[in-house]
Amino acid sequence: MNITDLYKGSLEAIVLQLIRQHEEMYGYELTQKAKEISGGHLKITEGTLYPLLHKLEAEGTLSSELKPYGNRMRKYYRLTPSGTQEQEKASLSLQEYIGHLQQFLNPKLA
Amino acid sequence: MNREVSKEEIEQLHWFCKRHYVVQYDVRVELVDHLASSIEALWQKDASLHFESALDHVYRSYGTTGFRKLMKEKELAVEQAFQKGLGRAFAAMFAWPNIVIAGVLSLICIFFGSFYEEGQTFVPALFILFFCTFGVLLDIGVSVLLYRKKKQLKEPLLSTNIYSGFFVIFLLEYVLCYRLTNYLFEPGLLIREEFSRTAFLVYSAICIVCTLMSVARYRFTAKIFRQAKEVYPMAFRQDFTEGRIL
Numbered sequence: 001m002n003i004t005d006l007y008k009g010s011l012e013a014i015v016l017q018l019i020r021q022h023e024e025m026y027g028y029e030l031t032q033k034a035k036e037i038s039g040g041h042l043k044i045t046e047g048t049l050y051p052l053l054h055k056l057e058a059e060g061t062l063s064s065e066l067k068p069y070g071n072r073m074r075k076y077y078r079l080t081p082s083g084t085q086e087q088e089k090a091s092l093s094l095q096e097y098i099g100h101l102q103q104f105l106n107p108k109l110a
Numbered sequence: 111m112n113r114e115v116s117k118e119e120i121e122q123l124h125w126f127c128k129r130h131y132v133v134q135y136d137v138r139v140e141l142v143d144h145l146a147s148s149i150e151a152l153w154q155k156d157a158s159l160h161f162e163s164a165l166d167h168v169y170r171s172y173g174t175t176g177f178r179k180l181m182k183e184k185e186l187a188v189e190q191a192f193q194k195g196l197g198r199a200f201a202a203m204f205a206w207p208n209i210v211i212a213g214v215l216s217l218i219c220i221f222f223g224s225f226y227e228e229g230q231t232f233v234p235a236l237f238i239l240f241f242c243t244f245g246v247l248l249d250i251g252v253s254v255l256l257y258r259k260k261k262q263l264k265e266p267l268l269s270t271n272i273y274s275g276f277f278v279i280f281l282l283e284y285v286l287c288y289r290l291t292n293y294l295f296e297p298g299l300l301i302r303e304e305f306s307r308t309a310f311l312v313y314s315a316i317c318i319v320c321t322l323m324s325v326a327r328y329r330f331t332a333k334i335f336r337q338a339k340e341v342y343p344m345a346f347r348q349d350f351t352e353g354r355i356l
Contacts, residue, residue, distance in 0.1 A: 028143065047182075055190070055191055066341055
């Protein structure tokens with residue numbers, strides 16, 4: 001089974017977690033960080049990442065700012081106050097999900 | 111020192127995106143930064159690599175469809191976010207203090223509905239005809255204001271390129287107007303007096319909902335423009351960025 005597929009349902013929680021850890025991040029940085037932390041297993045494509053960031057921005061979970069970087073403009077995303085609450089909820093749900101998976105994988109612990 | 115993408119090369123990347131149908135500034139500016147970052151990452155491994163070769167290498171990673179998938183997904187996300195936001199804006203019309211508008215409109219309708227108790231059907235019917243006409247004019251007015259906002263754009267933006275359901279509201283109210291005129295007036299503009307109380311209630315409810323939708327549509331679309339102006343001031347004409355948006 002492809003490990004990348006397993007990450008799909010958790011992508012939003014992962015993106016929110018990464019932004020919270022770094023305070024503000026830009027698109028390319030997010031893809032590279034996700035790749036680095038997952039040991040190369042989580043490859044977030046631009047076609048997945050940017051629509052997700054736009055959705056989160058429209059929902060008020062993220063706010064963005066365009067800042068000059070070298071010769072170009074760079075769009076940075078950060079969590080809004082309601083986004084921080086969303087991130088905490090998403091993180092708890094993810095931990096709960098991992099707990100349930102553990103029970104499937106190791107029923108003796110349940 | 112790491113090699114960086116130059117100003118001229120950034121311009122080339124903008125043209126490259128435009129040539130591949132990414133014309134909207136809000137999508138393009140982020141994509142250009144992404145491409146430039148990917149190219150710089152390649153240069154960290156081989157600084158002698160030519161810019162065009164590096165760009166070709168990066169673009170190939172987007173597969174045979176190029177930027178099409180990204181654009182499609184982004185358009186879908188914008189559309190979904192807009193529909194959700196419009197729904198929320200409409201729902202907000204029933205919360206304090208916006209509910210005052212719905213309350214006032216309902217009271218006006220109740221007042222004209224009271225004419226039935228005096229045996230008059232023509233006054234409420236004529237009121238509904240005026241209400242529908244007002245709705246049509248309000249929609250046209252809102253659309254003119256939104257059109258003027260779009261004229262402030264120097265570069266197209268995906269986030270403001272939205273379909274706000276104007277024609278659905280407009281058509282509904284126009285059809286109501288047309289039906290009412292046929293219903294109330296015989297050929298030669300002779301007045302009929304047979305507008306039932308049920309018809310009055312149904313028409314009133316439709317007119318109130320349409321008016322609230324028009325107001326919600328304007329407020330929400332204006333908010334989108336305001337936010338777009340905050341994030342992408344360069345996409346707006348200078349004379350508009352200095353002054354206020356309508």
